Amino acid sequence: MKISNLIFISIFFILLLFSITTYINFNQSEKVRENATYFSVSSTFVRQINELQRNIFNMERSLRGFLLTGEDFLLQTYDSTRAVNKTIFQECASIAQQFEQKERLDHINELYDLWINEFTEPVKMKRLRVDSAMVSSSNFAKLYPNDSSAKNEERIYKNLQADFSMVRNAEYKNRENNREVLDLSEQQTKIISFSLTGLSIITGFVIAFLLARHISQRIFKMVKMANSIANGNYRAYVVDKDNDELSKLSYSLNYMADTLAENISMLQRKNQELDQFAHIVSHDLKAPLRGIDNLAGWIEEDYGPEIPERIKEYLALIKGRVSRLENLIQGILTYARVGKETQVNEQINVRELVLEILENLPIKKTMNIEVSTEMPVFYSNRILLMQVFTNLISNSVKYHDKEDGKVKIYSEEHNDHFKFSVEDNGPGIAAAYHDKIFIIFQTLQERDSFESNGVGLAIVKKILVDRKEKVWVTSAPGKGSVFSFTWAK
Amino acid sequence: MKIINILLVDDDHVDALDIKRNLDKTMLLYNLQVARNGEEAIKYLEEAGDSNLKPYPDVMLIDINMPRMNGLEFLSIVRNTDKWAQLKCFIITTSEEDVDRQAAKKLGISGYIVKPLKLNNPSSMDAFNLMIDLMNV
Numbered sequence: 001m002k003i004s005n006l007i008f009i010s011i012f013f014i015l016l017l018f019s020i021t022t023y024i025n026f027n028q029s030e031k032v033r034e035n036a037t038y039f040s041v042s043s044t045f046v047r048q049i050n051e052l053q054r055n056i057f058n059m060e061r062s063l064r065g066f067l068l069t070g071e072d073f074l075l076q077t078y079d080s081t082r083a084v085n086k087t088i089f090q091e092c093a094s095i096a097q098q099f100e101q102k103e104r105l106d107h108i109n110e111l112y113d114l115w116i117n118e119f120t121e122p123v124k125m126k127r128l129r130v131d132s133a134m135v136s137s138s139n140f141a142k143l144y145p146n147d148s149s150a151k152n153e154e155r156i157y158k159n160l161q162a163d164f165s166m167v168r169n170a171e172y173k174n175r176e177n178n179r180e181v182l183d184l185s186e187q188q189t190k191i192i193s194f195s196l197t198g199l200s201i202i203t204g205f206v207i208a209f210l211l212a213r214h215i216s217q218r219i220f221k222m223v224k225m226a227n228s229i230a231n232g233n234y235r236a237y238v239v240d241k242d243n244d245e246l247s248k249l250s251y252s253l254n255y256m257a258d259t260l261a262e263n264i265s266m267l268q269r270k271n272q273e274l275d276q277f278a279h280i281v282s283h284d285l286k287a288p289l290r291g292i293d294n295l296a297g298w299i300e301e302d303y304g305p306e307i308p309e310r311i312k313e314y315l316a317l318i319k320g321r322v323s324r325l326e327n328l329i330q331g332i333l334t335y336a337r338v339g340k341e342t343q344v345n346e347q348i349n350v351r352e353l354v355l356e357i358l359e360n361l362p363i364k365k366t367m368n369i370e371v372s373t374e375m376p377v378f379y380s381n382r383i384l385l386m387q388v389f390t391n392l393i394s395n396s397v398k399y400h401d402k403e404d405g406k407v408k409i410y411s412e413e414h415n416d417h418f419k420f421s422v423e424d425n426g427p428g429i430a431a432a433y434h435d436k437i438f439i440i441f442q443t444l445q446e447r448d449s450f451e452s453n454g455v456g457l458a459i460v461k462k463i464l465v466d467r468k469e470k471v472w473v474t475s476a477p478g479k480g481s482v483f484s485f486t487w488a489k
Numbered sequence: 490m491k492i493i494n495i496l497l498v499d500d501d502h503v504d505a506l507d508i509k510r511n512l513d514k515t516m517l518l519y520n521l522q523v524a525r526n527g528e529e530a531i532k533y534l535e536e537a538g539d540s541n542l543k544p545y546p547d548v549m550l551i552d553i554n555m556p557r558m559n560g561l562e563f564l565s566i567v568r569n570t571d572k573w574a575q576l577k578c579f580i581i582t583t584s585e586e587d588v589d590r591q592a593a594k595k596l597g598i599s600g601y602i603v604k605p606l607k608l609n610n611p612s613s614m615d616a617f618n619l620m621i622d623l624m625n626v
Contacts, residue, residue: 283554287583290605291503298510 002244003215010207017200021193028189035182039175041095046171048092053164055081055088056112060157063120067127075124082116101170108163111156119153218246222253234261278336282329289329293322328441331455335440338462339384348382350420351375354409357390366403372410376418378489384463385487389422391456392483396424417469417486425480434473460485493519493624496546498530498563499581500555504604508550508581511606515621520544527558531566534573546576548624553582553589561589564596579620599623 059081066074089109096102221238228236236257238250296318300307307315354371363369389409396407405426412419429437436442440458464471464485475481495512499505505523512519522543524530530549537545549567553560560580567573580593581602590601600623602616 283583287501287504287554290583291501294503294507294605298506 003211003246006211006244010204010211014200014204014207017196017203021196021200024189024192024196028186031182031185035178038097038178041097042171042175045092045095045097045101046168048088048095049164049167049171052085052088052092052108053161055085056115056160059085059120063124067123070127078120078124085112098170098174101167101174104163104167104170108160108167111160111163115153115156115160119156215246218242218250222246222250225253225257229257229260234264275336275340278332282333282336285329286326289322289325293319296322331441335455335459335462338387338459339466343381344383345379346382347377347379348385349375349377350385350411350418353382353386354389354393357386357393361390361394361397363397364403367397367400368404368406369397370406370408372408375411376413378418380487384467388460388463388485389420391460392422392485395456396422396426396481396483400424400426402426414486417488419484419486421482421484423480423482428477428479428481429473429475430477431475434475437473438471491518493517493548494544494546495519495521495548495550495624496524496530496533497521497550498524498527498555498560499550499552500525501552504552507604507606511617512621515618517621517624519624522546526555527560527563527566530563531558534567549576549578550581550620551578553580553584553593561592561596564593564598568596577623 059078062074062078062081065071066078089105089112092105093102093109096105218238218240221240225236225238234257237254240247240250296315300312300315351371351373354375358369358371393407393409397405400407402425405424408421408423410421410423412421438457438461441454442458461471467488469486469488471483471485473481473483497505497508499508509521512521520541522533524533530551533543534546537543539545551560551564560582564578564580567576567578578596578598579600579602580589580598581604582589583604584590585603593601600616600620602620603610603613606613606617608614
C-alpha cells in the first residue's frame with residue numbers, strides 16, 4: 001500500500017473516532033436540553049395544578065360566603081374563578097406530558113364538573129332565587145341538599161384533593177425518573193467519549209510510531225547504501241519488498257547504483273587500456289629510436305676522422321632529436337605511471353626531504369637556495385610529495401636566468417592542511433601562461449634550446465589533483481615565481 | 490682458446506648488430522648465429538649439430554619482446570626440454586619491468602642485461618662484461 005494512502009486512512013480513522021465522540025456528546029447535550037424543556041413544562045404543569053387546587057378551594061370558600069352573606073362580589077369571585085379554571089384545565093391538558101397524567105387530569109376534570117353541576121351550581125341558583133333577607137341559619141340549612149348529598153359533595157371534594165396530590169406526586173416521580181435516566185446517560189456518555197478519545201489518541205500514536213519506524217528503517221537502509229556507494233562500493237543494493245513511494249525510491253537507487261557501477265567499471269577498463277597503451281606505445285617507440293641512435297653513433301665511431309664537418313653537424317642534430325623524442329616518451333611513461341605505485345604512508349620530515357632532493361639535483365654553486373627551518377614533520381605519502389617538490393625545485397633552478405639566483409622553499413600550516421611554496425627570483429611567467437604550463441608537453445622554451453620535456457608540472461598537477469589538492473602559481477614577468485600547493489595533514 | 494658458439498634470439502637487426510659490435514670490442518672468440526624469434530630459435534636448436542654452419546650453442550642471448558614467440562615463452566620451452574635444459578642463457582632486453590626480471594630469474598638465467606649497451610649506461614655495461622667473463626669459464 002502507498003504510504004500516502006496509509007497516512008490518509010490512518011488520519012481518516014482517527015477523525016472518524018473523533019466524529020463519533022462529538023456525535024455522542026452532541027446527543028447527550030440534546031438530552032440535557034430536552035430534559036430542561038421537560039422540567040420547565042413540568043414546573044408549569046405543577047404550578048397550574050396548584051393554582052387549580054387553590055382556585056377550587058377559593059370557589060368553595062366564596063360560594064359558602066355568598067350563601068351566608070349574599071354578597072355579590074363573592075359570587076363574582078366564584079364565577080370568575082370558574083372561568084379561569086376552564087382555561088387552566090385546557091392549558092394543563094395541552095402541556096401534560098404523560099398519558100397517565102392526562103387521564104388523571106381528565107378524572108379531576110370529571111370530578112370538578114360533577115362538583116360544579118351537582119352541587120355548587122344548583123346551590124348557587126337556589127340561593128339566587130331566595131331573598132337575602134330570608135336567610136337565616138335555619139333557612140340556610142334548607143338551601144343545602146339533604147345530608148346524604150352533603151356527604152357526597154364532601155367525598156367528591158376530598159377525591160379532588162386526593163387526585164391533585166396524586167398528579168403532583170406522579171409529576172415529581174416522573175421528574176425524578178427523568179433525572180435518573182439523564183444522569184445514567186451522562187455517565188455513559190462520559191465513559192464512551194473518554195474511551196473513544198483515548199482510543200483515537202492511542203491509535204494515532206501507534207500508527208505514527210509504526211509509520212515512522214517503517215519509513216525510517218527503510219530510509220536508513222537507503223542512506224547506508226548511498227554511503228556505501230560514496231565509499232566506492234558500487235555493488236550496493238537496497239532490498240525493499242514493499243510497493244510504495246519508498247520502494248520506488250529504492251528501485252531508482254538500485255538502478256542508479258547499477259548504472260554507476262557499469263560506468264565506473266567501463267571507466268576503469270578504459271583507464272587500464274590507456275595505461276597499457278601508453279606503456280606499449282612508449283616501448284615500441286623506444287626500440288627504433290635506439291636503433292637510429294646506435295646507427296648515428298656507429299657512423300661517428302667507424303668514420304670519425306673522415307667525416308666532413310657538415311655531416312658531423314647533421315649527426316649531432318639526429319642525436320639531439322633522438323634524445324628529445326626519448327625524453328618525450330619517458331615523459332609519457334612517467335606521467336602515465338604517476339600514482340600507480342603502491343601508496344604507503346610514512347613519517348616525513350619535509351625539511352630533510354627537500355635537502356635530500358637538493359643534493360641529487362644538478363645545481364650551480366652560485367645559486368642561493370634557502371630551505372625554511374619551520375617545516376612540518378608529518379605522516380603522508382613520501383614518494384608523491386618528493387615527486388612534487390623535485391619537479392618544482394628543479395624547474396625553478398633549471399629555468400633561472402641569473403647566475404646568483406635565489407630559491408626559497410617554505411611552508412605554512414593551516415587547519416587541515418599545509419601550504420608549501422617554492423619561490424624564485426627568476427624570469428617569471430606571464431599571467432596568460434599560468435594555466436597552460438600545467439598541461440603536458442606545454443613548455444615555454446624553444447624545444448631545441450632547452451632540455452625540457454614539458455611533463456614536470458603536468459605530473460605535479462596530476463599528483464595533486466588525484467589527491468584533491470590544489471596547485472597554483474603567482475608570478476609576473478621579471479618578478480620571479482611562487483609555485484604553491486596544498487597537502488592534507 | 491676455445492671458440493664460443495652464441496645463439497642470439499632478437500628480432501631487431503640493429504640491436505643484433507649492436508650486440509655484435511659490443512662482442513667485437515672484447516677479446517672473446519665467438520661464432521654468432523641469430524634467430525629472429527622463439528620459434529626460429531627452437532627450429533635452430535632442433536637442427537643444430539657440430540657443423541660450422543649451424544653449431545650447437547654454448548650460450549644463448551635472448552631478447553624478451555619479440556613477435557610470434559617471446560623470449561620468456563622460448564626460455565620456458567628450453568628449460569622444459571631435457572636436452573636443452575642445461576643451456577647457459579642470458580636475457581638481453583629493453584624491458585626494465587620487475588615482472589619480466591623475476592619471471593626470467595625463475596626460469597634459470599645466468600644474467601639479465603638491459604639494453605642499450607652504452608658507456609653512459611654503466612650498469613648495463615657491467616652486466617655485459619660479467620656475461621663475457623661467464624662465457625669464458
